[in-house]
Amino acid sequence: xxxxxxxxxxxxxxxxxxxxxxxxxxxxxxxxxxxxxxxxxxxxxxxxxxxxxxxxxxxxxxxxxxxxxxxxxxxxxxxxxxxxxxxxxxxxxxxxxxxxxxxxxxxxxxxxxxxxxxxxxxxxxxxxxxxxxxxxxxxxxxxxxxxx
Amino acid sequence: xxxxxxxxxxxxxxxxxxxxxxxxxxxxxxxxxxxxxxxxxxxxxxxxxxxxxxxxxxxxxxxxxxxxxxxxxxxxxxxxxxxxxxxxxxxxxxxxxxxxxxxxxxxxxxxxxxxxxxxxxxxxxxxxxxxxxxxxxxxxxxxxxxxxxxxxxxxxxxxxxxxxxxxxxxxxxxxxxxxxxx
Ligand SMILES: [Zn+2]
Numbered sequence: 001x002x003x004x005x006x007x008x009x010x011x012x013x014x015x016x017x018x019x020x021x022x023x024x025x026x027x028x029x030x031x032x033x034x035x036x037x038x039x040x041x042x043x044x045x046x047x048x049x050x051x052x053x054x055x056x057x058x059x060x061x062x063x064x065x066x067x068x069x070x071x072x073x074x075x076x077x078x079x080x081x082x083x084x085x086x087x088x089x090x091x092x093x094x095x096x097x098x099x100x101x102x103x104x105x106x107x108x109x110x111x112x113x114x115x116x117x118x119x120x121x122x123x124x125x126x127x128x129x130x131x132x133x134x135x136x137x138x139x140x141x142x143x144x145x146x147x148x
Numbered sequence: 149x150x151x152x153x154x155x156x157x158x159x160x161x162x163x164x165x166x167x168x169x170x171x172x173x174x175x176x177x178x179x180x181x182x183x184x185x186x187x188x189x190x191x192x193x194x195x196x197x198x199x200x201x202x203x204x205x206x207x208x209x210x211x212x213x214x215x216x217x218x219x220x221x222x223x224x225x226x227x228x229x230x231x232x233x234x235x236x237x238x239x240x241x242x243x244x245x246x247x248x249x250x251x252x253x254x255x256x257x258x259x260x261x262x263x264x265x266x267x268x269x270x271x272x273x274x275x276x277x278x279x280x281x282x283x284x285x286x287x288x289x290x291x292x293x294x295x296x297x298x299x300x301x302x303x304x305x306x307x308x309x310x311x312x313x314x315x316x317x318x319x320x321x322x323x324x325x326x327x328x329x330x
Contacts, residue, residue, distance in 0.1 A: 012314050040318045047267045047321075048286040050260050053165055054172040057182055060160045063189045068152045068196070140201055 002027040006034045015041030079134055160189065163209040169288060170210060170298075173280040174217035184220055188213045203297050210298040214280070221276060270320040278313035285310055 002023050006014070014020045014028075015038050028034050097104060108116065167188055175181045191212050199208055258266070271279050277299075284290045284298065295306050 008315055009311065012311065036322075037318070040322050041314065044314065044317050044321050045286055047263045048282060051264045051267050051283075051287060052260065053287075054168045056164055056168050056171075056185055058186065060164050060167075060185070060189050061157055063186055063193070064153065064156045064160065065190075065193055068156055068193065 005031065006037070011037045012041055014038055015045060079137075083131075083134065156193065159192070159205065159209070163192075163206050166206060166210050166288060167213045169283050170213040170280055171217060173283050174214070174221065174276045176276070178220075180220065184216060188216050191216065207294055207297050210284075211300075214298050215300075217276070266321075266324060267317075270317055270324060273316055273320055274313055278309055278316075281306060281309050282313045282317070 004027070006024060006027065010020065010024060011034065014024070020028075028038065167185065171181055171185050171188070175184065178184075188209075192209050195212070199205065203211075271282075274282070281295060281299070284295050285292070290298075292303050292306050292310075295301075296303050299306065301309070
């Protein structure tokens with residue numbers, strides 16, 4: 001048997017996780033002293049876990065002020081305005097292009113179709129990345145507010 | 149506006165347990181405890197627009213609770229983190245190798261109330277910051293990183309304080325049971 005007693009850190013970790021090296025387990029099996037120490041830590045942890053949660057001696061809800069300040073709504077408002085403007089502009093341009101296709105098709109003469117496709121894919125990609133970022137920020141805020 | 153009120157009520161309901169834990173552990177039976185808790189919630193609502201979503205809202209409220217208590221204790225120059233050497237030494241000496249090893253069996257017979265009382269008694273040897281850290285980690289099951297966010301202490305310091313606090317409490321527990329057994 002490994003004759004060296006477990007150090008305090010090993011005792012604490014083992015009492016929390018129950019995981020340790022095989023040599024430590026072997027020592028523990030044969031050492032009453034270390035067993036007592038581990039049991040003491042386990043007992044302590046269970047006492048803390050089971051301890052009664054203190055209760056506030058007043059109703060905290062009554063402290064909520066009548067006029068509540070908003071939580072950073074300006075940031076998200078700005079972002080949504082920006083995207084609204086962007087999509088509005090894209091929509092208008094597309095509608096204009098469809099209506100006035102006859103007058104503007106000269107712009108695209110001479111540009112090979114694959115260049116148009118690449119341009120479109122790049123633009124859509126960028127837009128998607130931006131949208132994903134906006135969605136992630138929204139999720140992050142929601143998580144923070146829900147205290148998940 | 150009704151939605152905001154509902155959200156604020158939810159915020160209070162979801163955080164009051166954590167706030168109570170921090171305030172009770174930091175201040176114990178200090179006469180200013182109630183006023184300070186009220187102050188924490190007033191600050192929470194006042195500073196809500198400054199919340200930057202860098203962490204969970206409950207962590208942010210816990211941060212306010214911790215710093216408010218810390219400021220208060222510092223104002224009264226109370227000992228925050230030092231475990232008196234005398235205590236540690238005397239407790240260290242009672243690390244009785246002769247203890248029979250039936251602590252858990254004996255404690256199984258105790259009610260939760262009795263166990264809470266024993267823990268309360270043992271915790272008096274700990275400074276407020278240690279008591280709070282132990283509760284946040286073992287009772288509220290927060291991670292070391294979350295505790296770092298709440299207290300502003302580096303992860304290494306949090307781990308070190310937890311280690312020392314557990315050791316002192318364990319020695320006190322062994323001491324308590326050896327006395328009981330005698
Ligand atoms: Zn041993």
